[in-house]
Amino acid sequence: MKIDISxxxxxxxxxxxxxxxxxxxxxxxxxxxxxDEETEEIKNFFSLIIEYICKSDMENASLVCENLIxxxxxxxxxxxxxxxELINLxxxxxERLLHKNAKEELYTLYQLxxxxxxxxxKKYLDKYVIDLQNKNSLRISSLSDIxxxxxxxxxxxxxxxxxxxxxxxxxxxxxxxxxxxxxLCTFGKxxxxxxxxxxxxxxxxxxxxxxxxxxxxxxKQIENYLLQKGTNNHLLLTYLEKCEMLSLSLGTExxxxxxxxxxxxASKDPLTGALNRQKLNQLYNNQLEISFATSExxxxxxxxxxxxxxxxxxxxxxxxxxxxxxxVPIAKKSLRNSDMIIRYGGEEFILILPAIKEKKxxxxxNKIREDFSNFIxxxxxxxxxxxxxxGIFEINPEICDKSYLKDFxxxxxxxxxxxxxxxxxxxxxxx
Numbered sequence: 491m492k493i494d495i496s497x498x499x500x501x502x503x504x505x506x507x508x509x510x511x512x513x514x515x516x517x518x519x520x521x522x523x524x525x526d527e528e529t530e531e532i533k534n535f536f537s538l539i540i541e542y543i544c545k546s547d548m549e550n551a552s553l554v555c556e557n558l559i560x561x562x563x564x565x566x567x568x569x570x571x572x573x574x575e576l577i578n579l580x581x582x583x584x585e586r587l588l589h590k591n592a593k594e595e596l597y598t599l600y601q602l603x604x605x606x607x608x609x610x611x612k613k614y615l616d617k618y619v620i621d622l623q624n625k626n627s628l629r630i631s632s633l634s635d636i637x638x639x640x641x642x643x644x645x646x647x648x649x650x651x652x653x654x655x656x657x658x659x660x661x662x663x664x665x666x667x668x669x670x671x672x673x674l675c676t677f678g679k680x681x682x683x684x685x686x687x688x689x690x691x692x693x694x695x696x697x698x699x700x701x702x703x704x705x706x707x708x709x710k711q712i713e714n715y716l717l718q719k720g721t722n723n724h725l726l727l728t729y730l731e732k733c734e735m736l737s738l739s740l741g742t743e744x745x746x747x748x749x750x751x752x753x754x755x756a757s758k759d760p761l762t763g764a765l766n767r768q769k770l771n772q773l774y775n776n777q778l779e780i781s782f783a784t785s786e787x788x789x790x791x792x793x794x795x796x797x798x799x800x801x802x803x804x805x806x807x808x809x810x811x812x813x814x815x816x817x818v819p820i821a822k823k824s825l826r827n828s829d830m831i832i833r834y835g836g837e838e839f840i841l842i843l844p845a846i847k848e849k850k851x852x853x854x855x856n857k858i859r860e861d862f863s864n865f866i867x868x869x870x871x872x873x874x875x876x877x878x879x880x881g882i883f884e885i886n887p888e889i890c891d892k893s894y895l896k897d898f899x900x901x902x903x904x905x906x907x908x909x910x911x912x913x914x915x916x917x918x919x920x921x
Contacts, residue, residue, distance in 0.1 A: 492548075493601050499546035501592050502583070506544040509582055510537050517578035524565050531561065536579070543583070543602070555606050559613045569614040569727065576606055611723035618727060619660045622734060625785075626653050629741075632783040637772045640748045641688060642780065645741040647676040648705075649783075652737050655709055659726055664716050672706035677740070689747060698743050705736040741784040742845045748780075749828035749844055761811060762818045764833040770840060771898045773830060777842050778895060782887045788844045789851035792905040793880040795837035796917040801874060809869045810837075813876065820865055824857045848884035855880050855920045863918060877918035881908025 502509070514533060524532075535558035542551035562572050580603045587595050626649050633639070633646045654668040669675040673682060681702060689695040712729050715721055752773070757766045765773070774790070781788050795801075795813070802810040814837060821831055821841075830842040843851050859878045867874040883904045885895060895901050912921035 493598065493605055495543065495548050495551075495598055495602060496546045497592070497595055497598070498543055501587060501590050501595060502544040503546075505586060506541050509544070509586070510540050513540065513579055513582055517575060517582075519571055519575060524567070528565060532558070535561065536575075540579070552605075552609075555609060556613075559610050563613055563617055569610065572610055573607060573724075576603065576610065608723050611727050615723050615727040615730070616660065618730065619656045622656050622730070623653055626650075626656075629783040629785075632779040635779045636776050636783075638748070638752065638776060640751055641685070641744045642741070642748050642783075644677045644680050644685070645737075645744045645783070648737050648740060651675060651677075652733060655712065655733060656730065658716065659712065659730060662716060662721060664713060667713055667716075668709070670706055670710045670713055672703045675706070678702060678706075688751075694743070694747075698740065701736055701739050701743070705733060705740070708732050708736070738784050738786070741780075742786050745780040745784060745786075746826075746828035746845060749777075749830060752776075753827065753830060759833040762814050762833050764818050764831045764839060767832060767834055770832050770834070773832065773842065774898050774901065775896065777830075777844055778885065778892070780844065781885060782892055784845070785887055786845045787847055787884050787886040788842065789846055789848060789882055789884050790901055790905050791841040791843065791851070791855060791880055791882045792834065792902070792909045793839050793841065793855075793878050794909055794913075796877045796879055796913075798837040798876065801876060805869060805872055805874060809867070809872070809874060812869055813867055813874065816865060816867060817862060820861050821858045823861065824854050848882065851882060851884070852920055855882060859918065859920060879909060879912040879917045880920040881905040881910070881912055882920060883908060 513536065518533060518536070535554055538554045539551050539558065542548075542554065559572070580599060583599055584596060587599060630646055630649050633642065633649075636642060651668045654666050658664060658666045658668075669678075672678045681699060685698075686695065689698065708729050712726060712733075715726060715729075753765070756769060756773075758764065759766050777788055780786075795817075798810065798813075801813060817839070818831060821839075825831065825841075825843075828844055832840045832842070834840045841855070843854065846854075859880060863875070863877045865875060883901065885901070908921045912919050915921060
């Protein structure tokens with residue numbers, strides 16, 4: 491695309507230094523994760539771009555802009571920050587052209603901004619496509635390692651669908667484009683058939699259908715853009731990001747359904763009704779793989795009754811059993827159907843809360859702790875009560891070492907230490 495900025499020199503050549511100074515004072519964003527030397531390098535790129543624009547040197551302005559984009563991509567500076575800085579630069583130059591009544595140059599500036607914005611979007615889009623395909627390969631690999639594959643299997647079909655979508659964008663070629671009709675893809679066919687029977691919650695079923703329909707609608711928009719000449723890279727990047735987000739949301743919903751099925755079908759501890767410890771390792775590893783397949787955090791919790799030995803010693807083991815038996819229904823009032831509660835041994839329980847951040851999990855667990863501390867067991871004319879201590883650990887696939895956490899003993903040791911700290915800090919708390 492050729493843009494004639496030959497008249498910019500007439501209006502802006504003497505003002506380059508002022509524009510550079512004002513731009514750095516008002517707008518340039520200092521990103522916390524890049525150091526001062528890298529920030530200075532970014533400023534140098536912008537200084538050169540401004541100088542070349544003011545000198546009407548389109549060729550060199552484009553070359554430096556390309557180097558600026560490559561440098562920002564290398565530093566993992568978010569796309570939105572670089573485009574925002576470009577908008578601010580356009581605003582500064584526009585103010586000066588308006589002041590000089592340079593109306594024709596304002597339209598040229600608008601074209602120049604679109605050109606640079608598209609350069610940025612294309613570079614970030616190309617990188618995003620590569621990263622997405624690499625992440626999807628890891629996600630599909632994680633799904634293959636799941637011990638019990640129920641409905642989560644259909645999430646894999648949509649990850650493969652997403653790979654074809656990204657491949658079409660990368661090649662700017664529709665011949666690889668996946669199915670755009672939401673009723674005809676592998677997942678859509680399942681959803682209309684056995685999926686409707688398996689997903690018994692009607693509101694959840696409607697939500698999944700809506701997510702899936704929106705995903706295919708956006709894919710159809712991408713297909714239309716690929717058919718047009720002069721493809722808008724900014725829109726393609728935005729739409730592809732949305733498609734990934736919706737795909738991950740579908741995966742999370744299916745994983746929660748799988749957990750609900752496991753909760754209803756797995757063997758239970760005969761005393762408490764919690765899940766049996768026998769398959770704890772498998773349940774944990776399933777959740778770990780699902781977490782990395784959906785890029786969604788989950789929380790592991792170990793809880794232990796405080797001074798439980800005193801109950802057994804004072805009122806007898808039958809009283810202790812009644813207290814253990816009372817805990818699970820109290821906990822389930824605050825837990826979701828997809829959350830898992832497993833009796834670990836004695837008065838210890840493991841809780842697995844999928845698709846949740848630590849802050850929200852802490853609220854749920856504190857509610858369980860409070861409800862249990864307020865519970866009074868009537869036993870043989872005695873009023874018996876006790877409290878809970880909990881240790882929790884958020885497993886975030888973005889920052890956690892999967893290879894380390896695949897060993898269940900490593901994960902357990904983390905929550906066990908946190909439980910120990912909760913006990914040492916006074917008990918009856920979530921640590």
